[in-house]
Amino acid sequence: MKRYNVAVVGATGAVGTEMLRVLQERRFPVARIRLLASAHSAGRRVPFNGTTRRVEELDKRAFDGMDLALFSAGASRSLEFAPEAVKRGAVVVDNSSAFRLTRGVPLIVPEVNPHALRCHKGIIANPNCSTIIMLVALKPLHDAAKIRRLIVATYQSVSGAGARAMAQLYQETQQILRQFKVRSSKFEVNAKLKTGHAKRVRVLPTQIAFNVIPQVDAFLPNRYTKEEMKMVNETRKILEEPALPVSATCARVPVFIAHSEAIWIEMQHPLSPDQARKRLANAPGVRLIDDPARRQYPLPFDAAGRDEVLVGRIRRDETVAHGLALWVSGDNLRKGAATNAVQIAELLIKRDK
Ligand SMILES: NC(=O)c1ccc[n+]([C@@H]2O[C@H](COP(=O)([O-])OP(=O)(O)OC[C@H]3O[C@@H](n4cnc5c(N)ncnc54)[C@H](OP(=O)(O)O)[C@@H]3O)[C@@H](O)[C@H]2O)c1
Structure with missing residues (x-):
């Protein structure tokens, strides 16, 4: 079996750590692995495949001889180093927002639009975690009855803002x-x-413990946040529906891992909650948990550590003609980032065979 040289950029972060775990769990055919991070982490040793590997400082030359580079070190690092990695022969799967809306860069969720991968020119973008989790659940319903309007409110875990927000x-x-x-x-x-004395880490805009913050990322002139507009624009690109009306409100909640989302969809054609449940029961990447009478519904606690998106609370939205409301939970570090990126890499090597 062919094996690949893989660079993991941001290997010490919340997503990078999960990336290494997923590569091992899925037995990705790694020949050589290169772990890259900031100067601050250089020299640290990180376990991988039964041994420990040294973390190196990110540098252009680190991509020489690499077949694949998995980036999760923020958009500015991706903008600077991803084109370099491609120039030096690697295919890049980028977790940041740097290239997601760039024309010619495929934005891929393998369960939703794997066909879009065929036109890549070296960089493939991984969508925003909330968008991935939402679209894995919505694609089977979109295929069945065509979504014509979408409203979503997110309840996002702190790991979505990185390791320091968890701290x-x-x-x-x-x-x-x-x-x-x-x-x-x-x-x-x-x-x-x-007024506490201990030196505190403050990454999120205000106290998150015992609180809910209606702000994820920075505000834009239209008073939505960047995260909210990512959900709008990325959804349109992935579903190839450039005019789809989408409105998102993104909130940070005091949960460590896994995002949840309340979603309302209005469809062009009728689709009953039972029909939706049937579609979702057989959908790739979905686990249907929808028995409210027995208190069976998706919880972030159950979604953490899994690759499936949990879907439940499916009911009619009685305010429109063909409407459904649902609730989803998904692990933002796994399906929302690392697993999705490794699945994209697996699609690439399948094409390589
Ligand atoms: N967290 C999520 O749920 C999620 C989901 C989807 C996408 N993403 C995206 O993934 C990326 C990483 O997110 P994260 O949550 O893993 O953040 P994180 O926990 O803060 O980790 C950031 C990583 O980037 C590295 N880094 C920072 N500055 C660097 C520099 N100047 N040069 C080289 N490496 C540098 C850090 O290395 P040091 O440890 O040495 O500082 C660390 O490995 C972001 O672009 C984020 O938008 C995150």
Whole structure:
């Protein structure tokens, strides 16, 4: 079997760590692996395939001899280094937002639009985690009854903002619980946290422990956030529906791993909740959990660590003619990032055979 030289850029981050795990779990045919990160991590040793590998500082020459480069080190690193990696002979699968909307760069969810991969010119983009999770659930319904309007509200875990945001939630929670007295009012607890002595990590815009933040990424002039507009524009590109009306509200919740989403779709043709359930029961990458009477519905706690998107709470949206409402949970680090990227790499090597 042919084996491939693989560079993992951002190998020490939340996504990079999961990327290494997924490559091992799926027995990706790796010949040589190169782990790249910032100067800060250079020299660290990271376990891979039964041994430990040294992390190297990201540098253009690191891509010499590499067949595949999996990038998850932020958009500015991708903009600078991905074209270099291609020049030096690698195919890039990029997790950042750098190239997602670039004409000629395929934006791929293997369960949804694998056909778009055929026109790649060296860089393939991995969609935003919330978009991937939503579209794995919606594609079978779109195929059945054609979505004509889509509204989504997300409940995104802190790992979506990286390893330091996970540390922020952990630290804030510990600090609050340490100081918490049963009779403390909400005001006292929050005030104490704000005046706490311990040096705190603050990556998210405000306190996340015991809170919900209606902001994921920066605000844009239209008062939506970048994350919300990513969901709009990436959905249109992936479904090849450039005018599809989509509106998203993205919120950060105090969950470590796995995003959840409440989704409302209006369709052109009738599709009953039962028909939707039947479609989803056999859909690739989906696990249907929809028995509310027995408290069976998707939970981020159950989605964390799995590759399937959990789908449930399917019901009629009674405010429109052909409407459905549903609830999904999916692991943002796995299907929302690492697993999707490795699946794309698997499609590439299948074509290579
Ligand atoms: N988290 C998610 O759910 C998710 C989902 C989809 C896509 N993404 C995308 O994936 C990327 C990484 O996200 P993450 O959540 O894994 O972030 P993270 O935990 O903060 O990790 C960032 C990684 O990038 C490396 N890095 C940072 N600055 C660098 C530099 N100047 N040169 C080389 N390497 C550098 C870091 O290395 P050091 O450890 O040395 O600093 C680390 O390995 C982002 O583009 C993000 O938008 C994330």
